[in-house]
Amino acid sequence: MSDGTPTDPTSEPTFATTSTTTSALRCEGLTKAFQGVHAVNGATFDVPQGQITALIGPNGAGKTTVVNILSGSMKCDSGTEYLGEDDVTNMESFEIARLGLMRTFQLSRELGGLTVLENLLVAPKLQPGESLFKVFFRPGTVRRAEQVNVERALEILGTYGLYAVRDDRARELSGGQKKLLEIARAVMASPRILLLDEPMAGVNPALIERIGGYILALKAQGVTVLMVEHNLNVVEKICDHVIVLAEGRTLATGRLSELRANKEVVRAYLGEVIDARPPS
Amino acid sequence: MTAVWYYVFTLVFFLFDYFILAMGLNIQYGETGILNFAYFAFVAVGAYVTGAVSLPNSVGTGQHYIFGWGIPFPFNLLMGGIATSLLAVVLAFITLRRLRTDYLAMVLISSSLILYDICNNFVPLFNGADGLYNVPPPFASVLKLTTNSFIPFFAAVTGVIALLMWFVMSRITSSPLGRTFRAIRDDDTVAAALGKNVFRGQLKSMIIGSFYAGIGGGLIIQFSGSLNPTAWLPGETFVVFAVIIVGGVGNNVGLLVGSLLVETLLVHLTAFLPAIPGHPGLIEYIDAMLIGVFLMVMLWFRPQGIWPERPRQSATMVRLLGKRGPSVDEARVEADVSDVALNDGSRG
Numbered sequence: 001m002s003d004g005t006p007t008d009p010t011s012e013p014t015f016a017t018t019s020t021t022t023s024a025l026r027c028e029g030l031t032k033a034f035q036g037v038h039a040v041n042g043a044t045f046d047v048p049q050g051q052i053t054a055l056i057g058p059n060g061a062g063k064t065t066v067v068n069i070l071s072g073s074m075k076c077d078s079g080t081e082y083l084g085e086d087d088v089t090n091m092e093s094f095e096i097a098r099l100g101l102m103r104t105f106q107l108s109r110e111l112g113g114l115t116v117l118e119n120l121l122v123a124p125k126l127q128p129g130e131s132l133f134k135v136f137f138r139p140g141t142v143r144r145a146e147q148v149n150v151e152r153a154l155e156i157l158g159t160y161g162l163y164a165v166r167d168d169r170a171r172e173l174s175g176g177q178k179k180l181l182e183i184a185r186a187v188m189a190s191p192r193i194l195l196l197d198e199p200m201a202g203v204n205p206a207l208i209e210r211i212g213g214y215i216l217a218l219k220a221q222g223v224t225v226l227m228v229e230h231n232l233n234v235v236e237k238i239c240d241h242v243i244v245l246a247e248g249r250t251l252a253t254g255r256l257s258e259l260r261a262n263k264e265v266v267r268a269y270l271g272e273v274i275d276a277r278p279p280s
Numbered sequence: 281m282t283a284v285w286y287y288v289f290t291l292v293f294f295l296f297d298y299f300i301l302a303m304g305l306n307i308q309y310g311e312t313g314i315l316n317f318a319y320f321a322f323v324a325v326g327a328y329v330t331g332a333v334s335l336p337n338s339v340g341t342g343q344h345y346i347f348g349w350g351i352p353f354p355f356n357l358l359m360g361g362i363a364t365s366l367l368a369v370v371l372a373f374i375t376l377r378r379l380r381t382d383y384l385a386m387v388l389i390s391s392s393l394i395l396y397d398i399c400n401n402f403v404p405l406f407n408g409a410d411g412l413y414n415v416p417p418p419f420a421s422v423l424k425l426t427t428n429s430f431i432p433f434f435a436a437v438t439g440v441i442a443l444l445m446w447f448v449m450s451r452i453t454s455s456p457l458g459r460t461f462r463a464i465r466d467d468d469t470v471a472a473a474l475g476k477n478v479f480r481g482q483l484k485s486m487i488i489g490s491f492y493a494g495i496g497g498g499l500i501i502q503f504s505g506s507l508n509p510t511a512w513l514p515g516e517t518f519v520v521f522a523v524i525i526v527g528g529v530g531n532n533v534g535l536l537v538g539s540l541l542v543e544t545l546l547v548h549l550t551a552f553l554p555a556i557p558g559h560p561g562l563i564e565y566i567d568a569m570l571i572g573v574f575l576m577v578m579l580w581f582r583p584q585g586i587w588p589e590r591p592r593q594s595a596t597m598v599r600l601l602g603k604r605g606p607s608v609d610e611a612r613v614e615a616d617v618s619d620v621a622l623n624d625g626s627r628g
Binding site: 071072073092093094097098102109110111112117118121122123126127128131135136142143146147150154166169185189 | 592
């Protein structure tokens with residue numbers, strides 16, 4: 001288990017781990033290039049266990065690419081990724097998901113032809129009903145598992161305010177509902193770690209409040225959250241820890257209040273509005 | 281039996297047989313999103329294997345083929361289905377691991393052409409371009425069936441098999457496995473992010489669909505007693521695609537409607553029409569054009585098909601699972617309804 005210190009601190013001079021808690025997720029020296037363009041260029045950071053961590057940075061900093069790599073949707077060119085103590089570098093997406101790391105997408109990706117309820121029912125891992133043998137020769141086991149899953153999915157839909165649209169096809173939902181559905185679907189899979197890629201993007205202020213509440217509730221249940229987010233008010237309110245990414249590298253980590261005093265972070269991302277504030 | 285009844289029972293046979301074939305392609309394409317343009321090659325392999333294992337030893341028959349074990353119905357049919365499923369495993373490992381959508385379709389159609397060339401030119405395998413013939417009709421000697429009485433008998437047998445296979449397919453598509461197939465179809469990246477092994481899911485779908493193709497093909501050769509390679513060029517695959525697009529992608533009942541309209545009425549009805557004097561074969565060309573026009577009209581005006589896939593309603597799900605209802609209390613539901621107004625933007 002990582003103690004929160006990168007193995008080679010000299011490779012990331014601005015990297016400073018402030019947390020003394022254990023890491024739920026750790027990456028070291030991740031790189032990813034697209035036809036010679038380095039989208040991720042040595043990103044190294046820890047995601048503390050049981051906390052909400054924000055991954056911020058300017059557009060093109062490589063945040064979504066990092067999320068794609070961490071979730072297995074994309075392979076990295078070099079570097080390592082640890083989920084707890086397990087090296088999961090370049091494992092398949094479904095294998096990482098089965099280890100308890102779930103994700104949402106920057107642009108909502110609902111399973112459009114399925115109903116809202118079915119979107120949730122897909123999520124539980126290794127269901128007996130996914131085995132052809134059990135469908136025909138263990139129907140009781142399949143039915144009991146399905147009963148539990150349906151009941152739990154309806155509960156989650158109730159919690160996330162989607163119960164009324166449970167029978168609608170997911171493609172018919174509004175943008176905000178799709179954001180909620182993605183989070184609810186990930187929750188249905190009982191994640192240990194949840195990667196949220198811009199969960200507040202394009203949603204109204206009331207819904208931002210609600211989504212923030214849901215994320216805090218997940219934290220209270222012991223789920224570790226890493227979220228890409230541009231809304232600094234949200235980051236300030238709900239995030240315990242912030243990682244700043246710029247040009248594919250980890251620029252700094254810490255609490256947002258600390259980062260506001262960091263000139264490199266201000267120059268790269270926070271900008272003049274924050275820069276004009278007196279240092280806290 | 282009069283010519284009319286001969287004709288009617290032949291149509292009935294093809295109605296049920298293409299229903300089976302459509303169910304097989306539907307689980308691959310309609311449920312899992314695999315664009316299998318080689319589908320009729322699987323049908324042909326099923327037909328050839330069924331025929332070749334049920335024929336006697338090839339020595340002295342005037343034909344050249346492998347097997348020749350004289351295996352009776354329905355075991356020969358099962359062997360055809362299993363052989364086709366094994367072919368699906370091989371092709372799936374070659375194609376599905378790396379290829380998606382249009383590239384997958386191109387490689388599969390190329391595979392079907394390679395298989396066609398092998399069967400057409402390598403005579404020791406399945407008698408080359410002449411194909412297999414004199415395949416013994418099932419139960420004909422036991423039940424003392426004549427050529428005329430065999431046709432309604434076998435149409436009924438095919439109907440029973442189709443009903444059984446529809447029951448099996450319905451169990452699969454309504455199970456969590458079917459739901460996983462549809463998740464892969466809708467977005468394989470999301471399905472993988474939810475812990476689903478996409479390749480394994482696609483492989484299962486290919487095996488199940490190909491088994492159906494093999495059984496459907498086996499029934500064709502048992503019904504007609506012969507088959508040659510020209511009967512399974514890629515164009516035939518598009519007839520099965522037309523069946524599921526017209527009937528309704530993802531709906532097993534719709535497939536029966538599609539089979540009735542496309543295969544029974546368009547393809548085989550016209551085959552029984554008298555030839556136009558001075559223009560032999562013209563009806564077949566008109567037939568192909570009619571299918572194309574029908575397909576275009578459907579895709580333009582009703583792309584979901586006549587009997588489209590229906591969303592699985594939660595109430596039905598809860599009832600089938602033997603529960604009285606969801607445990608979500610009324611207050612929460614009421615709060616939920618008001619929450620819907622909070623969401624931003626327009627629907628869509």
